Amino acid sequence: QHSSYSSDYTEVIQQTRSLTQLLKGFAEDLLQEYLDCQGDPFGQPGFQVPEIPVSGLPAAHISDESWVSLSDTERLHENYTAYSVFPDFLGMVLEHQLELNPFHTGLHSQLESILSHTQGLLSNLRSVMSAMGFLTPEVDLPPLPDLAGNAFMKKIMGYNVCWQYSSWMERSQKDFELLSEKY
DSSP, rough: OOOTTTTHHHHHHHHHHHHHHHHHHHHHHHHOOOOSSSSSSTTSTOOOOOOOOOTOOOOOOOOOHHHHHHOOOHHHHHHHHHHHHHHHHHHHHHHHHHHOTTTTHHHHHHHHHHHHHHHHHHHHHHHHHHHOOOOOOOHOOOOOOOTOOHHHHHHHHHHHHHHHHHHHHHHHHHHHHHHHHOO
C-alpha cells in the first residue's frame, strides 16, 4: 500500500536502484582488474587470495532469513553506514596501488571512479532516507589498518576491500530491488 507521500521517494528509490545496478558491474570489473594488476602469485592458476576480515569495514554477508526480516530503516541504515566507511578504505587502496603499481593507470582510474560514484550513492541514500522520514545515522569512521612496508599485505587487504565493496553492491542491489517493489 502506497502512502500519499510515497511519490516523493519512489523516483529516488528507482534512481538508486539503477545506480546500484551500474555500480555492481563496476565493482565486479574492479575486482578482476585489481587481481590482474597484482602480479604473482595473484595471477597464478589456483591461487586463492586469503579472505581476511577488514577491521572497521561492515561485512555485507547476512543470512537470507536475517535479510528478509530487516525493516526499511535498518536496511537503509546498514547501506548508509557501509558506504560512509568505504571511501576511506578505497582511498587507502588507491594510495597503496599508486605506490605498488604506479603504471596501472586503468586500475587507478577505476578506483577513482568508484570513489566518486560511492559519494553519489551516499547522496542518494541521504535523499531516500530524508524523503521517507528516516534520520541518517551518525557514522564513526574507523581507523585504517597500518600496513607500512608490507607490500603483500597491502595487496591482500586491497583485494579484500574491493571484494567487500563488490559484496555490498550485490546486497544493495537486492535491497533496492525490494524497496522499488514496495514503493
